[in-house]
Amino acid sequence: MTAKVLSRAALDEADNPSTASTSTDNAVTLDTAVPTAPPAPMLASTSDSGTSGDGITNDAMPTFTGTAEDGTVVRLYDGTEEIGSAVATDGTYTITVTGLSEGTHQIKARATDAAGNRSPASPPTTVTIDRTGPLVSITSFTASGRRLDLQGTGGHQPGDDTTVTIVICAGTGPSGQTPPTFPCANPADTFQRGVPADGTWAASRQLAANTYYFARAEQTDTAGNVVASHIAGPVHTAG
Numbered sequence: 661m662t663a664k665v666l667s668r669a670a671l672d673e674a675d676n677p678s679t680a681s682t683s684t685d686n687a688v689t690l691d692t693a694v695p696t697a698p699p700a701p702m703l704a705s706t707s708d709s710g711t712s713g714d715g716i717t718n719d720a721m722p723t724f725t726g727t728a729e730d731g732t733v734v735r736l737y738d739g740t741e742e743i744g745s746a747v748a749t750d751g752t753y754t755i756t757v758t759g760l761s762e763g764t765h766q767i768k769a770r771a772t773d774a775a776g777n778r779s780p781a782s783p784p785t786t787v788t789i790d791r792t793g794p795l796v797s798i799t800s801f802t803a804s805g806r807r808l809d810l811q812g813t814g815g816h817q818p819g820d821d822t823t824v825t826i827v828i829c830a831g832t833g834p835s836g837q838t839p840p841t842f843p844c845a846n847p848a849d850t851f852q853r854g855v856p857a858d859g860t861w862a863a864s865r866q867l868a869a870n871t872y873y874f875a876r877a878e879q880t881d882t883a884g885n886v887v888a889s890h891i892a893g894p895v896h897t898a899g
Contacts, residue, residue, distance in 0.1 A: 871897050
């Protein structure tokens with residue numbers, strides 16, 4: 661709605677009247693229309709680490725995208741706390757947020773137009789920040805003849821990939837007892853073991869004789885956190 665505001669002529673110090681402004685000089689547009697609530701914000705694919713679409717990420721500064729009325733200022737909220745804002749251009753916005761702690765967050769969007777009218781909140785998007793990987797280790801690494809026996813632990817919690825990958829590499833250096841850099845270029849063996857509910861795993865492998873070996877285990881969780889154990893060894897197979 662546009663209102664016309666009339667003004668009277670003003671007098672100067674000599675009591676000479678100025679020219680009164682016309683009504684169009686002082687037209688005021690009253691905008692009380694509330695913007696439509698934006699759809700729920702979406703976690704950007706670049707921030708969706710691990711399993712795609714599960715709402716779990718190890719990105720501490722995730723990016724969200726969405727749509728809103730063109731030209732409105734979109735603000736994202738974690739509960740009642742504002743965590744980022746951007747202007748919707750061509751009806752879309754992209755916002756990278758900071759300060760999200762580990763755990764589950766309910767992210768909502770609100771749009772504000774040029775007149776200051778604020779939309780209702782969008783539906784929430786649930787996002788879980790997970791930057792803590794599973795616990796994985798090699799607790800025993802021994803040799804008997806050409807057989808290598810390994811025991812270890814791994815994560816068996818919701819969100820963990822319950823498979824541990826074990827890599828065995830020959831030692832380096834003149835005596836072969838120097839640990840190689842993992843992942844080594846030519847591993848002697850690479851295999852996987854499932855982690856049962858008690859969190860332990862065991863394996864045996866038959867490898868070349870008269871060789872020093874080192875081993876490392878690694879596990880990845882749903883958020884994409886990759887955790888590697890210490891390097892175990894050396895152990896020596898008999899000739």
